Amino acid sequence: MSVGDAEIAIADLTARVADRAKGLRLPAFAAETEAARTALDKVIALVSERSKALAAEAG
Numbered sequence: 001m002s003v004g005d006a007e008i009a010i011a012d013l014t015a016r017v018a019d020r021a022k023g024l025r026l027p028a029f030a031a032e033t034e035a036a037r038t039a040l041d042k043v044i045a046l047v048s049e050r051s052k053a054l055a056a057e058a059g
Contacts, residue, residue, distance in 0.1 A: 011055055018051035 001009075021044050030036040 014051040014055040018048050021047035021051070
């Protein structure tokens with residue numbers, strides 16, 4: 001695999017991870033609690049930020 005191909009693959013992977021993170025949902029029993037919602041929001045933000053950072057490093 002060439003460096004260019006690897007960079008394209010990394011960019012694709014990070015974009016997919018960030019996109020999937022937006023779709024994370026809590027199970028019905030946990031969605032009712034504020035703590036669970038806060039934790040989910042933090043996980044989504046963290047995954048999105050890290051994916052963007054990886055994409056920037058690869059690009």
